[in-house]
Amino acid sequence: MLKNTLNIEEKIIFDEPMKNHTTFKIGGKADEFIVVNSEEELKQATKYAKEKKIPIYIIGNGSNLLVTDKGIRGLVIKINIQNLKIEKNEKEVQVTVGAGYKMMGLGIKLATQEITGFEELSGVPGTIGGAIYMNAGAYGKEIKDVVISTKCMDLEGNIFKLSNKEQEFEYRTSIFQKKNYIVLETTLKLEHGEKQKIENKMNEYLNSRKEKQPLELPSAGSSFKRQEGIITAKLIDECGLKGFKIGGAKISEKHAGFIVNYDNATAEDVLNLVKYVKEKVYEKHGVKIEEEIKIIGEK
Secondary structure, eight states: HHHHHHHHHHEEEEEEGGGGGGGGOOEEEEEEEEOOOHHHHHHHHHHHHHHTOOEEESSSSSSTTTEHHHHTEEEEEEOOOOOOEEEEEEEOOEEEEETTTHHHHHHHHHHHEESSSSSTTTSSBBHHHHHHHTTTTEEEGGGGEEEEEEEEEEESEEEEEEETGGGBBHHHHHHOGTTTOEEEEEEEEEEEEHHHHHHHHHHHHHHHHHHHHHSSSBOOOOOOOOBTTTTTTHHHHHOOOOOOOOOOOOSSSOOOOOOEOSSSSSSHHHHHHHHHHHHHHHHOOOOOBBBOOOESOOO
8 A cells, every 4th residue: 555655745846837738828826746547546546636635627628628827736637537448239328438538539430439418518628527516518419418427436435436416517517516526437328320411510529619719829718608588798799898808818809708828828818808797797787797717725
């Protein structure tokens, strides 16, 4: 047991810049940082943090994350569990995939195996674990629509499975945001399909993203949540805020729902811009909008 702990300690990086681990390319340093590639490494890392009495922060690809300029006090654990198992019968396909697997990578793999039902989600930036945590969605489909069950771990090292219902999926949230459960892997229910049709759909969604979203600049994806019957980006656009800048952060000219890092933005730039946009939308439309970005780190 001591040997495992020492191995984990050898893998820990101190004062790691979090801008290297978020798609926003923003963020101060984490006191301690580790990439875990297996359940056992994750158990050892959480045990290490417990023994040192330091907080734990779990990340995937950092695609929906803003880390504050002061950084993170504690241990950041980046989940890189990459297992993949595909089981087929005549009627359906079940795919069990590790939390660290990239959504795009999975989409491509499924296409080669002639498995359909994931095309809409394949362009979502980030990992399977992050998608489960956020109940990520695109083009009318959410991850909850294809999840059967998810294997997870609590901070005590207990491993268990949750059914779809037990994961309490709602718009951009799940039980994983309410409890300290860490996603290890999830099992998806998909279908047999035709490779060409699957690839055509994936390309269609990818081209739509390229056309409508500012993929050429660092961002954390859609910055603001949508609301019932309201297109949030339209409200922001109607306030004349496309292209509006604070420091190195600005509202994308291509899509008003995206804040982009166009010139070495700080987290403070982004937070000030979020605050300004919320105020302007409320002034003009009387609607309170919420950010979709998750903010972590010392304030």
